[in-house]
Amino acid sequence: xxxxxxxxxxxxxxxxxxxxxxxxxxxxxxxxxxxxxxxxxxxxxxxxxxxxxxxxxxxxxxxxxxxxxxxxxxxxxxxxxxxxxxxxxxxxxxxxxxxxxxxxxxxxxxxxxxxxxxxxxxxxxxxxxxxxxxxxxxxxxxxxxxxxxxxxxxxxxxxxxxxxxxxxxxxxxxxxxxxxxxxxxxxxxxxxxxxxxxxxxxxxxxxxxxxxxxxxxxxxxxxxxxxxxxxxxxxxxxxxxxxxxxxxxxxxxxxxxxxxxxxxxxxxxxxxxxxxxxxxxxxxxxxxxxxxxxxxx
Amino acid sequence: xxxxxxxxxxxxxxxxxxxxxxxxxxxxxxxxxxxxxxxxxxxxxxxxxxxxxxxxxxxxxxxxxxxxxxxxxxxxxxxxxxxxxxxxxxxxxxxxxxxxxxxxxxxxxxxxxxxxxxxxxxxxxxxxxxxxxxxxxxxxxxxxxxxxxxxxxxxxxxxxxxxxxxxxxxxxxxxxxxxxxxxxxxxxxxxxxxxxxxxxxxxxxxxxxxxxxxxxxxxxxxxxxxxxxxxxxxxxxxxxxxxxxxxxxxxxxxxxxxxxxxxxxxxxxxxxxxxxxxxxxxxxxxxxxxxxxxxxxxxxxxxxxxxxxxxxxxxxxxxxxxxxxxxxxxxxxxxxxxxxxxxxxxxxxxxxxxxxxxxxxxx
Numbered sequence: 001x002x003x004x005x006x007x008x009x010x011x012x013x014x015x016x017x018x019x020x021x022x023x024x025x026x027x028x029x030x031x032x033x034x035x036x037x038x039x040x041x042x043x044x045x046x047x048x049x050x051x052x053x054x055x056x057x058x059x060x061x062x063x064x065x066x067x068x069x070x071x072x073x074x075x076x077x078x079x080x081x082x083x084x085x086x087x088x089x090x091x092x093x094x095x096x097x098x099x100x101x102x103x104x105x106x107x108x109x110x111x112x113x114x115x116x117x118x119x120x121x122x123x124x125x126x127x128x129x130x131x132x133x134x135x136x137x138x139x140x141x142x143x144x145x146x147x148x149x150x151x152x153x154x155x156x157x158x159x160x161x162x163x164x165x166x167x168x169x170x171x172x173x174x175x176x177x178x179x180x181x182x183x184x185x186x187x188x189x190x191x192x193x194x195x196x197x198x199x200x201x202x203x204x205x206x207x208x209x210x211x212x213x214x215x216x217x218x219x220x221x222x223x224x225x226x227x228x229x230x231x232x233x234x235x236x237x238x239x240x241x242x243x244x245x246x247x248x249x250x251x252x253x254x255x256x257x258x259x260x261x262x263x264x265x266x267x268x269x270x271x272x273x274x275x276x277x278x279x280x281x282x283x284x285x286x287x288x289x290x291x292x293x294x295x296x297x
Numbered sequence: 298x299x300x301x302x303x304x305x306x307x308x309x310x311x312x313x314x315x316x317x318x319x320x321x322x323x324x325x326x327x328x329x330x331x332x333x334x335x336x337x338x339x340x341x342x343x344x345x346x347x348x349x350x351x352x353x354x355x356x357x358x359x360x361x362x363x364x365x366x367x368x369x370x371x372x373x374x375x376x377x378x379x380x381x382x383x384x385x386x387x388x389x390x391x392x393x394x395x396x397x398x399x400x401x402x403x404x405x406x407x408x409x410x411x412x413x414x415x416x417x418x419x420x421x422x423x424x425x426x427x428x429x430x431x432x433x434x435x436x437x438x439x440x441x442x443x444x445x446x447x448x449x450x451x452x453x454x455x456x457x458x459x460x461x462x463x464x465x466x467x468x469x470x471x472x473x474x475x476x477x478x479x480x481x482x483x484x485x486x487x488x489x490x491x492x493x494x495x496x497x498x499x500x501x502x503x504x505x506x507x508x509x510x511x512x513x514x515x516x517x518x519x520x521x522x523x524x525x526x527x528x529x530x531x532x533x534x535x536x537x538x539x540x541x542x543x544x545x546x547x548x549x550x551x552x553x554x555x556x557x558x559x560x561x562x563x564x565x566x567x568x569x570x571x572x573x574x575x576x577x578x579x580x581x582x583x584x585x586x587x588x589x590x591x592x593x594x595x596x597x598x599x600x601x602x603x604x605x606x607x608x609x610x611x612x613x614x615x616x617x618x619x620x621x622x623x624x625x626x627x628x629x630x631x632x633x634x635x636x637x638x639x640x641x642x643x644x645x646x647x648x649x650x651x652x653x654x655x656x657x658x659x660x
């Protein structure tokens with residue numbers, strides 16, 4: 001009897017000691033994420049400004065968003081930007097990792113060089129790339145003149161502005177996918193490659209039959225992290241183009257910022273935030289589904 | 298020549314010499330085991346034959362063709378790795394067919410070979426499963442099947458049994474021996490486990506520090522070890538090694554132990570080195586427990602190991618030398634008891650300071 005009572009109380013203690021360990025994180029999560037999320041959802045169903053909530057409007061803000069050409073343009077711009085950057089970063093990051101996955105001094109130095117840009121702030125990165133892209137004396141303009149071409153106004157040409165921001169972002173962010181892929185490549189057992197060599201596999205065959213399937217989870221992770229990060233594009237267009245020319249580089253977050261903090265339509269901005277949140281949540285769910293699949297090893 | 302020939306092969310890692318000027322011939326259809334302690338170069342040598350390590354000198358000939366400059370896939374060899382190295386994202390069938398598809402073997406031929414190998418290794422039911430869902434023993438079978446389907450001129454095994462539990466290891470050992478009989482293929486098997494070597498090999502190559510110590514049949518290796526290293530490495534319990542003074546008597550060497558007792562060996566003095574100080578080697582089964590009153594060697598039983606079929610008695614002689622002796626399964630000897638030792642001097646070996654062995658004629 002005493003034994004069973006003892007084991008019951010120790011079971012209780014185990015349960016509560018576990019809860020105690022997660023309590024600090026849980027408190028931060030509830031205070032900093034869950035409550036603001038609920039407030040945000042509530043705010044998105046109201047008409048409000050800096051001085052408070054004026055009235056409850058239900059889903060009006062959302063239906064207004066769907067009819068707002070500027071918002072639809074920013075949603076498309078964001079998607080366009082994600083399509084321009086994420087596949088390129090994944091492929092280039094993987095190519096760099098495959099090339100630099102060896103023990104030579106050159107490889108170590110180049111790994112550091114390619115990762116270095118990641119530590120720069122968005123202000124520095126956009127400044128550097130403005131200096132490259134401006135048609136008056138920028139590096140690209142100088143190079144164009146050398147080969148006898150007219151300088152191109154990359155940031156004021158609607159068709160070129162977003163690709164220019166994409167190139168800037170790829171240069172800035174290529175370090176993270178590269179190190180993730182390097183870490184994954186180093187986890188692939190060497191004897192798999194040796195078995196494949198004995199199985200007469202060419203280098204291309206090894207890449208497609210051994211390497212890529214072995215790092216499949218990391219590929220998915222890199223794509224998902226990339227999508228989630230790039231959906232939140234903000235600093236680069238704000239500093240490089242201000243969202244122009246003609247709204248062609250205005251992303252959702254810039255729209256939220258301007259609607260909320262320049263036009264003081266907090267309810268409307270909150271609704272746009274919820275749309276962005278839903279888009280990111282869907283991607284995160286896909287990633288969760290993929291990584292928790294049984295055969296995803 | 299079919300089979301395998303290594304001529305003067307050597308390998309260095311930086312300044313470290315791993316294999317030095319090693320030559321060896323393996324007959325077609327022979328099962329050869331490379332045996333040696335960790336770090337002796339046996340796995341490196343196997344990987345050199347496979348083409349997974351480049352050689353720094355010499356030549357390797359497999360099935361009559363020089364292969365040391367060829368990539369692993371072109372050497373007509375198959376290897377079973379220690380960790381099996383099965384492709385985790387492929388099914389068992391895909392694992393087996395991968396090498397054949399790379400070699401552009403026709404699809405129906407691939408199916409035939411897989412079916413035959415799967416039947417002989419009893420893995421037909423596993424063909425659609427992935428390695429992650431298989432037990433260690435099943436993975437082992439798949440790895441062997443992957444080697445068989447390639448129909449190579451030479452099979453290489455790199456300690457393939459070391460990850461199995463004792464019972465499964467014993468069973469797989471027997472199955473490997475049967476497989477060798479069925480296929481009649483040339484096989485090289487690397488291990489540090491002398492039981493595996495003794496039970497599987499037609500010939501054992503004992504390696505130490507990148508050199509061949511001895512090549513011979515299991516019984517030769519056991520009964521006529523070429524060096525003190527081989528004598529000490531092969532055999533359980535470890536051979537008794539005692540520093541002795543050697544004196545001659547009617548053509549045979551007599552070994553005088555530190556406590557003054559003598560053992561008449563079967564070793565002829567004719568070929569012995571001039572130095573009288575040598576090491577006597579004698580296995581436990583040649584040192585039997587006897588009556589302490591019968592004269593001869595005497596000592597105190599320090600540890601008694603009862604193994605069921607026999608008993609090992611570790612006996613301390615008067616001046617402290619420890620000898621392992623053998624007695625029958627239900628030996629009455631107790632720890633601390635005075636025992637006599639009957640030594641079969643004909644089974645004794647003498648080792649010179651450089652490790653060279655001298656044996657009696659009958660052993």
